Amino acid sequence: MTVRDYIEQKFSSYGTLTEADILEFSLNTNLSPDEEVSKEMLPEVELGMIGLIPSLLLRPTSVTESGFSISWDKDGLRRYYLYLCKQNDVAPEAVSGLGIISSYNDY
Secondary structure: OEHHHHHHHHOHHHOOOOHHHHHHHHHHHOOOOOOEOOOOOHHHHHHHHHHHHHHHHOOOOEEEEOOEEEEOOHHHHHHHHHHHHHHOOOOOOOOOOOOOOOOHHHO
């Protein structure tokens, strides 16, 4: 599985990643989206995913058009962000509003 496939599948519940998202991930991690994911690179992939989440949270919560509606679980994305931060020993960004909790155990 490529890096692109891995991060797209991990975020599929929270919306679709754009080419710009993939490019931002690649520039921030120096990983090629076409590389095969390995156990050794997984921490770097997760750090890159942590960097993408604040911008994903800025997207709309739901979209409705011609009777069709779709919504995304922003709270789930926040919990996933905190989980990844804890797993990778990264402090959540207070600027994004994601670090305003007293403990990782709150989720």
